[in-house]
Each structure stands twice: as structure tokens, then as C-alpha cells.
Amino acid sequence: MDGYNIYAGYYKSLYLCQNHFHSRDFHDPLNRNRLLPNVVPKEYVSKEAISSESSGCSRNLHSVAVEPVASCSFSAETDFSTVEESNVCLEEIPSELLCSSTATCTTASDKPGYAFLSESFPESKTRPGILSKIGVHKKDLTPRKELLYNVHRTAQSRITKLKDQLAKERDQVKKLRKLYESKQLEVIDTELNTINKTFINCQLQNYLKVSSGKRYTKEMKLFALTMYKRSPRLYKYMQAHFELPSPRVLKRVLNGVVFDTGFNNNLLQCLKVEVSRMHELDRYCTLMFDEIKLSSILHYEKYRQIIMGYEDLGYLGRFNKNADHALVFMARGVRKRWKQPIAYFFTCKTIKTPHLKQIVVRCVQELRSIGLNVVTTVCDQGATNRGAMSQLCRETVNDTPSRTHFVVDDVAVNTMYDLGHLMKSTRNALLDNEIRFKDHKSAKFEHIVTVFELDQKNTYKILPKLKPEHFNFKNSYLKMKVNVACRQLSASVAAAINVCTSLSVSLLPTEAIHTADFIHFTDQLFDSLNGSQQYASDGKPLRCAIRADSPHLAFWNESLSKISKWKIISLKTALKACIVNNLVTPKYVSANCEDDGESVLSNLHALLEGSRSDDDVSNFSDVSDYDNTFKIAISNAEISEKELTMEDRAALKYVSGFILKKINLPDCASCKSFFFSSEDQRNPSDLLIIFKENDNQERLTYSSDNFAGVVHDTHQLLTAFLQSHSHETHLEDKFKTHWLAKYGENVFPCGDHRTEKYLLKYAVVHFPYNTI
Numbered sequence: 001m002d003g004y005n006i007y008a009g010y011y012k013s014l015y016l017c018q019n020h021f022h023s024r025d026f027h028d029p030l031n032r033n034r035l036l037p038n039v040v041p042k043e044y045v046s047k048e049a050i051s052s053e054s055s056g057c058s059r060n061l062h063s064v065a066v067e068p069v070a071s072c073s074f075s076a077e078t079d080f081s082t083v084e085e086s087n088v089c090l091e092e093i094p095s096e097l098l099c100s101s102t103a104t105c106t107t108a109s110d111k112p113g114y115a116f117l118s119e120s121f122p123e124s125k126t127r128p129g130i131l132s133k134i135g136v137h138k139k140d141l142t143p144r145k146e147l148l149y150n151v152h153r154t155a156q157s158r159i160t161k162l163k164d165q166l167a168k169e170r171d172q173v174k175k176l177r178k179l180y181e182s183k184q185l186e187v188i189d190t191e192l193n194t195i196n197k198t199f200i201n202c203q204l205q206n207y208l209k210v211s212s213g214k215r216y217t218k219e220m221k222l223f224a225l226t227m228y229k230r231s232p233r234l235y236k237y238m239q240a241h242f243e244l245p246s247p248r249v250l251k252r253v254l255n256g257v258v259f260d261t262g263f264n265n266n267l268l269q270c271l272k273v274e275v276s277r278m279h280e281l282d283r284y285c286t287l288m289f290d291e292i293k294l295s296s297i298l299h300y301e302k303y304r305q306i307i308m309g310y311e312d313l314g315y316l317g318r319f320n321k322n323a324d325h326a327l328v329f330m331a332r333g334v335r336k337r338w339k340q341p342i343a344y345f346f347t348c349k350t351i352k353t354p355h356l357k358q359i360v361v362r363c364v365q366e367l368r369s370i371g372l373n374v375v376t377t378v379c380d381q382g383a384t385n386r387g388a389m390s391q392l393c394r395e396t397v398n399d400t401p402s403r404t405h406f407v408v409d410d411v412a413v414n415t416m417y418d419l420g421h422l423m424k425s426t427r428n429a430l431l432d433n434e435i436r437f438k439d440h441k442s443a444k445f446e447h448i449v450t451v452f453e454l455d456q457k458n459t460y461k462i463l464p465k466l467k468p469e470h471f472n473f474k475n476s477y478l479k480m481k482v483n484v485a486c487r488q489l490s491a492s493v494a495a496a497i498n499v500c501t502s503l504s505v506s507l508l509p510t511e512a513i514h515t516a517d518f519i520h521f522t523d524q525l526f527d528s529l530n531g532s533q534q535y536a537s538d539g540k541p542l543r544c545a546i547r548a549d550s551p552h553l554a555f556w557n558e559s560l561s562k563i564s565k566w567k568i569i570s571l572k573t574a575l576k577a578c579i580v581n582n583l584v585t586p587k588y589v590s591a592n593c594e595d596d597g598e599s600v601l602s603n604l605h606a607l608l609e610g611s612r613s614d615d616d617v618s619n620f621s622d623v624s625d626y627d628n629t630f631k632i633a634i635s636n637a638e639i640s641e642k643e644l645t646m647e648d649r650a651a652l653k654y655v656s657g658f659i660l661k662k663i664n665l666p667d668c669a670s671c672k673s674f675f676f677s678s679e680d681q682r683n684p685s686d687l688l689i690i691f692k693e694n695d696n697q698e699r700l701t702y703s704s705d706n707f708a709g710v711v712h713d714t715h716q717l718l719t720a721f722l723q724s725h726s727h728e729t730h731l732e733d734k735f736k737t738h739w740l741a742k743y744g745e746n747v748f749p750c751g752d753h754r755t756e757k758y759l760l761k762y763a764v765v766h767f768p769y770n771t772i
Contacts, residue, residue: 016041195223206243216245225250262314263343263366271340272370282336283371286416287363288378289329289385291350296324312346315362316355321348329363334375342366356388364408376414380421389415419529420482426522427485429568431473435518436567442511443518448488450508451496459644459715460651462496462688463487486526494519495691502687503646525559528552539694644712650688656703656711657689663761670750677704710759717742736760 020041023029027036130152131138141149179185188200198219206214216224224245228235238244259267275283298309311319323346332339343363345351351359364374379385392406393415405412429435430445437443449471455463469475470484478484487493497516500507528542536544546552644652665671677686682702689700703711721735728734739760748756 194219198223203243211246214243216249221245221250221253225253260314261312261345263362268342268366268370271342275371278336278371282333282338284334284373284375285331285367286334286376286378287329287360287367287374287413288332289327289360289363290380291325291327291347291382294324294326294346296322298322310346311348313351313355313359314343314345316358319348323348325350327351327359329359331367331372331374350382350384353384353387353391356384357392360388360392361408364413368409368411374413376416378416378418380418381425385417419526420486423489423522423526424480424482424485427488428479433568433570436569437518437521437562437565438514441514441517442569443515444512447497447508447512447515448493448519450512451493451500454500454507454647455496455651458648458651459712460648460655462499462647462651462654463492465492489519489522489526491520491523491692491694494523495688498691499650499688500647503650503684507647521559524555528555539697539699541695646684649685649708652708652712653685653703653705654688654692654700656708657701659711659759660703660707661701663759666753668750668753671748671753674749675704675707677702714739714759 018026018032021035021039022042023032025036025039026032027034131149138146138149188197192200198217202216202220206216224235227238227244228247228250232247235244235247239246258264296309298307300307309323311321311323313319325347327345327347328341329343330339330341343359343366345359360377367374377389379389389406393403394401395406405414407413426435427445430443430448434442434444452463452466452471455461455466456468465487470478470488473479494516497508497512497519501510501513501516524542527540531542531544531546533544536542536550541551542555544550660675665675681704682690683705685705685708686702689702693700717739718735721738722731725731725734740756743756745756
């Protein structure tokens, strides 16, 4: 048994093959991959053993003790002398373990006491344990030794796992080093901003990790929080494809930010650090404030032991009134685009004027304390806002009332009203009144309604952004939308009125041209106060930021004197005139009237120079002499002959020019002569384009009558095509095939260029939106 003890560990790595067992010893005789319990090997002589015996090279295996395999149910006390000798698979036994009958087997007693610690064993998949090395079974251990053995096993297991992890990390380092040496990571370090780097690092660090093992930096949590607040639904979709913090983590982060009503000192200190890094000119800002309506509800916050939902003015105290509005104050940069909310309050109905005055002054002081320079305040024309601004201007200017500014700590702060509300106030004044802006010249809203109704009958819309619901003023929501008022008082509406009054007196009365002049001036005034670009574009010199050499000051300077002469004439009551200054700026500081931005207009200095007069179309031939049909001859064949009204033709020529501007035509004289019209070819159908020009330069595209006819026929063909094929797929490809089948590939006169592809490439994409 000594030999058995020595090599017991080694033989644990050996297994008997299936040939040593009967078929009945397996669960599945066919697969023969799982033994039944309590089975023993059978006698089996391999082919190699037979051939070896026949050649006289047999070996005596009687001295080799064979350890029972794990598959057999032998115990340690089994008497192997009773087991019948059997030949084992010789290829599984190393030759050095096979000894002759005369060899003497070395036993464990022949070796020093601790020689097993330095003994080397043949390599195998499973390393022998410490008990196997010393020939001791676990059941022979004392409780203390068994405890030490278990500690050893645990430590050995941890060491093995750490070694495996270290090997994997070294492999990752090698891959990263190779990636770094290839300079593929250089773009991440040099070109990407901090947010992009944070996001990429988050994806790499949390890849293939379980949810409990993922970690996110503070910057990543804040970035994820901004995405979650913008759209929780979109964040849930992104979370399925990227490694992002869960909404519960984000809410926990948000709960850690204390932002109570009033001013937040922590926020102001953080803002102070950012301000210290700004350029001196970037520190000039405006103080904006506005109210938003809320649902009135009471909510108990247990961790603060307070009931939320009452009127709360921060440092001014809480009141026993249910709050239904929130008043928010925000600072916004004048030169550089930045904005930051700084305080909020809960109010009932609306805040009181004395309280608003105190809060505005406190806001200015807080912003100045962190290094910002407040140049003006901006708010809407609510009664409380107008009252507070009027009282501040009256009380804080060295006992001398001012109409444009108030003083805080000996520094003037201008007052302004929101430009969007000024546009709504101007439009609302036209609804039930007419505005007389010049001697014998008045603007009426009925002219805007009439030209819109005429445009709705046309095939090609001059005013595509205006919809019938925009004129339903019973809907208070639409009446309050700024973009609706801006569209109704836009340059496009002025151009449409000019076209209709120039083409036919029956469409619009001649006096409607005065409304067009008023709208054109209003559009210019809006552009001068709403420019967001550094330089002007599209021929509108006032649609940009003010500069020393820009025309803004001259325009405002003259406009102020003109606006002061505006009068509102009521259409419902007896004749009543009032100075329109009250619409823009109160003539008397204490007057309780709508103030549309006195400080904004306090710098206005120029009125629109030269609106278009009734003689602007005198250079054109008489409309009645102009042929009332388009006759398009392409390749010596008439494609179509359609009856179109003059205003419809004007809209068609504008649409055709718009398409020409979008497509990329070849630099070919023949193509250009067909598609474009020269100055001597202009006719009354080009009036809309002329009126939409913002200056004397031709910035818009003038199409020829021939190309306009092609566009019209293409539109008609597409309309008929969609009536029977609109439910199908691949509409663009099918219509292009349909168009080419009808007109052919050589439609246009130039034989060198297939210019029809340029038309179909854009027109087919553009027309369905206006056809369906």
C-alpha cells in the first residue's frame, strides 16, 4: 500500500476509458458517457498489449498498484488483492512508473519527512492537493488540522482567481498598449470635449459588468440627469443600448441638491466661480423674470417637516394661501450666450407689487456680488410687472422720475418688456381697431384676413406657414402664441398684400397697401430687436447683433419719433384716438396701461425709410395686356396649357425660383437660358418675388415662364398620381418612372445635360407635403 500512497495523487488525474465497462454499466448504452453507481471495471486487453506479448516485449505489471477511479465506488479499505488482475491501457501509464518484477518500489517511508514539499509531479490538468502529497486523507485530520486545511484551501482558491484576473488584465493592457501605439486613441484625447470623454470612459469601464458592479462618476451622473429631465422616455430607450445610471440613482442625486424657494447661496457661489473665469464683456447680463401657472396642491415633505403648496416668498416669508403660480428669476448673458436660473418663488394668483420690487432689487444686488453686471430687466406686460417697474423708476432716480431705468446702489438698471409680447400686443390692437401710423394711412387686420383667404384658394401658397386655425381668436391658447402673431405681421404677408393690390383692385382695396407698409415696418422693427447672429444675412441688415457701424441706432432713432404719432381708432365704439406710446412705453410713469418695452424703444432712432408706394408697379405693362395662360413649349411640343389666376401665377413663379435655388444646375448657357429669366423678361407674375426682396439687390431667384410651366405640370401630374397611389410604398421612385414615361428623358432643350434629374430630385420630395 506504500506505493499506492505515493502515487495516489498522480493517479487521481487518470481515468479508465469506456472499454473497461460493459454496456449494461451505462445509463445510456448507446452514448456510453455516464456510469451507473457501484459498477466495477471489467477485464480488458488492448490491442497494443496483445501485440506486445506476441513480440516478447511484455512487462510484468504485478508490482503496479492501480488506484480505483472516481467512477468506481471503491473505499479506502478495499482489499485490492481480491481484485482480479487486469491489463490496463498502457498508453495512459508513464513508462517510468512501469517496473519489472524484480524492481523494488520506493515507499513514502524511504523519503525524508518533508521531501514531498519539493517533489515534482508530472503536469496534469488538476494539480495534486496538499493532502495527496503527504498521503493523508481528509477524514484522518483532527478538527484543528481540518480548520487549517480549509483556510489553506480558501486562500489557495483566492490566489488562483487573482492570478486568472491578473492574466486577463495583463492581456487587456497589451491590447490597450497596442491600440495606443497605433495612435487611434489620440483623437479622443485631443478632439473630444469633456462630456464625450466622460461618456466613452463610462461605456468602457462598465462593459460586461453586472448592475451591482457598475460605477459612474459624478460628471456622468449629472450628464445623465440632464438627459433624463429632458425626456424620461428617450432616456429609457438609450439605457437599453448604453451603460447609463438608473433613474433611481439619478433621483437620489437630485434629492441631494437642496434648492429651496428664494435664493440659493450654494448656487450663487458656484456661479461666482464660473463668472471669475469669464471675459469682462461676457459678464454683462439681463435679469429676466416670469410667472408660470401651476396646479394648486398640498404635499407634506416628511424629511423637512413642512407642507409644500402654500405661497412661499423665501426670505419674505410664507403665507396661508394656496400657491398656483411660480415666479422664476434668471440671468442671461448679453454678449455671450449663457443663462442661469437664480431664484424662484411660489405665489397665489400673482405676486404683490411691493414684494416684486424688493425681490428685483435683491436679485440685482446678488448678481453684482458675484461679479455680474446687470444692465436691464426683461419681463412681460402683466399689471404687477408694469406697476413694479414704474414705481422703481419713479422712486430711485434722485427724486426725479424716470421712464427708462431705476437705480440700485448708484448704478442704473434699464427696464425692458419682452419683444414677443410686444408683437402680440400690436397684433391684438389690430383685431378690434385700426392703427393710424401716418397721415391718412391706417393698418387694418381685415386686410390680413382677406389676403389669407385669397391665398387658400390658390394652388401654390404664398403664406404656407399660416393656417385657418391661426385666425380663430376664440381659442385663447393660439391667441397667446408669439409665433402666430409674428407670422401674421411678417414680410411675407406684406408681400402678399402688395401682390394682390397691384394685380387687381377687386381682390383688395388700394388702401390695403398701407397695411402692407405697416406690417413691413413692424417686421423690420422685430428683426432689429431679435437678431441672434453676429452678422446680417438674407439681405436683412437689421437681423443681427448691434455694432458701432450697424444701422440699428439710426433706425431706432427715427422710429421713436414715428411711433409716438401712432393712433388707435376703435372700430366698435365712437371714434377714439390715443397715443400709441402707451402700447410701447407709458407716457406717464404712474399710468396703468400696457407698456410694450419703453427701454427697448428708448434707443429707437429710425423709421423705415421709404416703404413701397402705389407707383412701385408702374414699370410693368398693364395686367390686362398680359396673356392669362402659360404656354410651355419643350422640344417643340406643348406640354400643357393651364388657366391660372394672376396671383396663382405669382406664387408659382416664386415656388419655381425656390426650387431653382435648391437644385444644383450645371454651368451651361443653354440650360440657364431655359430655367432663368433675365431682367428684360420680367412680367407681373414676378411681382411677389420683387416685393419679397429686402433691398435693391436681387437675392431671390427668378425662374422663366417655361420652367414655371414644367413645375406646374409636374405638380398636377403628382396630384393625380397620389390620388391612386398614395397608399403604396416607394412613391418617389414610382413617380419618377411615371414622369419619365410621360415626358421622356430629353424634355429640356439642352442635349448635353439631363437636367430633368435635378428637377425630380428636389421637386418630387418637396411637392407631396403641399399636395396631400
